[in-house]
Amino acid sequence: MIFRSKAFVVVAAIAVAVFLATVPTFRHFFDLGVYRGAVHYWLIDGGDLYDYRYQGTEYGFTYPPFAGLAMSPLAITSWPVAVAASVVLNCVAVILLIRWYFVPILQSRGWPVWTPCALMFLGFLVFEPSRDTFSYGQVNLLLLVLVGSDLRNKRFAGVGIGLAAAIKLTPVIFIGYLILARRYRAAATAAITCAAVTILALLVAPDASRAFWTDAVWDTSRIGRLYYVSNQSLRGVLARLDAPSMWWLAGVALIVAYWCWWVRTRQPGPAAGFAVTGVVACLISPITWVHHLVWLIPGLFLLLDRTLRTRDRRLLATLGAGFVLMSSSIVWIWWAHPHGWPAFPGSNTYVWLSIAVFLTLTREKTRIGEYAEKS
Template sequence: MTNRRQWAIVIGATLAVGVFLATIPTFRHFFDLGVYRGAVQSWLLHDGDLYRYRYQGTEYGFTYPPFAAIVFAPLAWTSWPVAVAAGLVVNAAMVGLLMRWYVLPALRSRGWTAWSVVPLVFLAFLLFEPSRDTFSYGQINLVLLVLVGADLRNLENNRLSGWGVGLAAAIKLTPAVFIGYLIIRRQYRAAATAVGTAAGATLITLLVAPDESRTFWTQALWDTQRVGRTEYVSNQSLHGVIARLQAPETAWLALVALVLAFWWWTARNADHRTGFALTGMVACLISPITWVHHLVWLLPALFLLIEQSLDRPRRLAAVLGAVALMSSSLVWLWWDKPFGWLSFPGSNAYVWVTIGLMIAVGYPTIRAATDRNRAELR
């Protein structure tokens, strides 16, 4: 393919994505960034209560641990345009790091030129709904993903491994599942470092903001209504599925147990890249609330499967089909009527994709372990 044709493809794709992003009805207007900024402004500049704050008259307020408010503190003195620009730059930088870690090595190993492929991959990030929402909400998901990814990339050779997982868990509770991953992999030093980092950040916050710390750990953390309605279609976790079916909570607990059993068996026997991918997906499935933008934790699995499928066209088409489905905003067709069996396939579509990806990533490990057991029996 000539350079002129490559440039034409990149420019055409950029224009198409630009038109799509300008016209889609799910642009979020940096809502979550507004919540972060408004909460810390109310807290630091107006002596307000961090967890009583509500953004622009809505029911939504600050839901993260108080350490996250310290991390977001600079937003209190930042104008809105600067805050939006900073959020976009930070998220774009995180995408750049992820491509450097996962995309460029795959391209170089096959002798492909990067300059024409990398812009297309970046455009794919903007189409993929979880990362698209992370950009347009002004969310912090990609930052947490990179923190954990940086930790696990050098797990075997870095005495400080665990700090990224601990810091991410102190900012937002969901990444704490990676401490469990470190434990089942017998990476006890890294697990202790992660626990120590999270505990240290939490204790420092307790000294700096004792009232806010007490409110969060004794009240706000347990008030699930502050986060949002469990049955809302954006909640693409197993708990969301059960809530939309109006089934008993015991059904959710049984599904969580099955997922954890699968994760324990596969992650403990897999390489760390596969373990990272599996743990990210498991975190999304077992969490009581997994909004669509939280599903950026599926990206390590998608990178892994796409790389493994580059020489297998049918499998690659299946993985790219999953990406296309999760770029379609399909679940929002049921945003006002998510209940009942008729909505069961469509309103939970991203949950089915997550389960499918988890099985696809874990299957080679299970097959290898089964083959070893058979060989030992012989």
């Protein structure tokens, strides 16, 4: 049995390698190139951090100045070393996520650990949001680990969220979750941490801080086109329909109201609360690129645990189908023509899946996911 399991992992690894080599979705570490080029231009060449554009494109640095300080070692790092560091850090992040969310599922049922974990690691390489995070050289998995660490850091809960929010604005929503969940000490810790490192960036880099908070943060054209098919948020759906912004605001208000009601009345465990908040962030953000959808991963693990606990075959089949869809790059079929009602069902596939995860996670009244808090 052990031999067969190892052989199966080898066969699966070969299949994944063939998939990664043949599916034309490798991103050539584009975002890592933006990070590295921007901090080099800023710290070595003496330019403005937010004036930089990568290789003649419209894309430049879009994160707060503290993120630039955190990435400053890239300014003196060669390209091969930068790529290697990005891959290693993302691998570490995946291993931690598997340890936190998947290993307890296996151990609680007395199942073997190593072979399923090896297969799960391969699954991360296939799953498009994490696959894109690797191939873009993105930081999403690292931010997810920072936020997730607050589930296990009882003494300094909030520090991870505060640091993540100072690096990228999206995790700020988790401070809102802590307030809704009446975890006021953790919320204060997160807010103080975020403010402290942001002030540190202001003291170290006042010009960059002024440029970001007074101009760059409000300039959505720096990030990309709202209607681009990679934008799998509600705003992207409506932009591809050329619908009024009021529809998006109404949708955001509906989702946020339901999320607030769910947290306050159902009082979910922190693992479930964090998972649902990550999905909400993806749905309501003006731009949610496909690689941002790694925030769905904790929720998917909780649904896997629920499936095994209840032996719900329909949910298991749905999870499997969802994994296949989100590994297939299906939305890119409409990359050239994402507009209008004909493209509406397919070009927004990942949005529909995000909504399905959101509704399924919030449907059950019992506290789910406590195992993830104790691992």
